[in-house]
Amino acid sequence: MIDTRTPIPSQVLGVDLGDRSYDIVIGPGLLRNLNQQLEGLSPTARIAVITDETVHTLHGATLEAALSERQTHMIIRPAGEAQKSLANLEEILNNLFNAGLNRSDLVVAFGGGVIGDLAGFAASIYKRGMPFVQVPTTLLSQVDSSVGGKTAINNRFGKNLIGAFYQPQKVVTDTELLRTLPVRELKAGYAEVLKYGLLGDSRFFNQLESGLGQRILDLDEVSLTEAIHVSCATKAKIVAQDEREGGVRALLNLGHTFGHALELQAGYDGDLLHGEAVSVGMEMAFRFAVEQGLCDATDADRLTAHLAATQMPRISDMAHLLHDPAALLIHMGQDKKNDNGHLTLILPRRIGETFIEKRADRESVLRFLTQLRDEA
Numbered sequence: 001m002i003d004t005r006t007p008i009p010s011q012v013l014g015v016d017l018g019d020r021s022y023d024i025v026i027g028p029g030l031l032r033n034l035n036q037q038l039e040g041l042s043p044t045a046r047i048a049v050i051t052d053e054t055v056h057t058l059h060g061a062t063l064e065a066a067l068s069e070r071q072t073h074m075i076i077r078p079a080g081e082a083q084k085s086l087a088n089l090e091e092i093l094n095n096l097f098n099a100g101l102n103r104s105d106l107v108v109a110f111g112g113g114v115i116g117d118l119a120g121f122a123a124s125i126y127k128r129g130m131p132f133v134q135v136p137t138t139l140l141s142q143v144d145s146s147v148g149g150k151t152a153i154n155n156r157f158g159k160n161l162i163g164a165f166y167q168p169q170k171v172v173t174d175t176e177l178l179r180t181l182p183v184r185e186l187k188a189g190y191a192e193v194l195k196y197g198l199l200g201d202s203r204f205f206n207q208l209e210s211g212l213g214q215r216i217l218d219l220d221e222v223s224l225t226e227a228i229h230v231s232c233a234t235k236a237k238i239v240a241q242d243e244r245e246g247g248v249r250a251l252l253n254l255g256h257t258f259g260h261a262l263e264l265q266a267g268y269d270g271d272l273l274h275g276e277a278v279s280v281g282m283e284m285a286f287r288f289a290v291e292q293g294l295c296d297a298t299d300a301d302r303l304t305a306h307l308a309a310t311q312m313p314r315i316s317d318m319a320h321l322l323h324d325p326a327a328l329l330i331h332m333g334q335d336k337k338n339d340n341g342h343l344t345l346i347l348p349r350r351i352g353e354t355f356i357e358k359r360a361d362r363e364s365v366l367r368f369l370t371q372l373r374d375e376a
């Protein structure tokens, strides 16, 4: 049967970082044209694709068919956060050496944020740096981790503590890949989409609220392409102002300090995904700002109503993690953004406007967390 649907055109967004500028190409079906997308990025035909077992099982054949004209070396690692380790990094570097790659070859990071962070960091240090391209496969990585050049692994002292700022040559975002993503992972990514509406673009939040959000969760391709474009444009604009997080880039952490405390409390074993923690963390940031008289309650209510309408994780789902307010406060104090023992929070003035509070009052935060526990 002939497919009479109008093909959805891909969108191109430039990230403006001087000589480290690059394009993000977004649209359905781009993986099938990956060879074309990579044209001109590497003087040689050799490519190392770093991926995880799940993504390889689901989409590896499409990628390998697309790159059949290239000399492609596949590096397939187990899936999961635990892979962001020094041991796994060394394994990947050994694979690159065994394949005899050099600095004119290309690394392709094909997976979610874990693969993007790991492959990007490997590319940044292999022979002092080789070019890499991100092909993100989760919604979270398509709107967040593939853009902005942060790469990292974890160690026993914490998450993302060993890493580099290293920009990709290009980001190729195929929205069709999201069709195989588990709903929980999709929603975790949607929290980050929502974040862009809350931190800087109230019109985008209005659109999400009046149907766009649900269409994204229903995987409507036009809506996905549009929302990923808006999200990446917002992130790119902030990164262009502050590539190495000395100032405004911290705004991207809306909901992350509260969320980080919940993640630590849950114990990083899959009980609470990062994006789920961000969803609840953003609601907490709005509620806290209302308590402090910084934000109108109607804005916090709108956020809570949207989270409920889209069945996103909320404070009311977190009773099991809120029982120890003092422990949560300590976890919040361990966040990388904190300076000299002061608590840094990203707080809203209204939907679409946030600011960096560098000296949040610990007592007020503790009172707020205690109140949440008592209401839970």
Ligand SMILES: NC(=O)c1ccc[n+]([C@@H]2O[C@H](COP(=O)([O-])OP(=O)(O)OC[C@H]3O[C@@H](n4cnc5c(N)ncnc54)[C@H](O)[C@@H]3O)[C@@H](O)[C@H]2O)c1
Pocket (backbone or CB within 6 Å): 052, 054, 055, 058, 079, 080, 081, 084, 111, 112, 113, 114, 115, 117, 137, 138, 140, 141, 144, 145, 146, 147, 148, 149, 150, 151, 152, 159, 160, 177, 178, 179, 180, 181, 182, 185, 188, 274
């Ligand atoms: N560098 C940054 O700026 C930045 C920003 C945010 C998050 N991160 C990092 O990103 C990581 C989280 O990323 P994530 O949420 O993408 O997690 P992930 O990479 O672990 O992917 C989640 C799960 O989905 C699977 N998966 C990936 N694509 C799939 C697909 N198309 N279909 C079915 N399953 C698929 C993966 O195998 C994995 O099991 C964390 O390590 C976090 O620290 C980095």
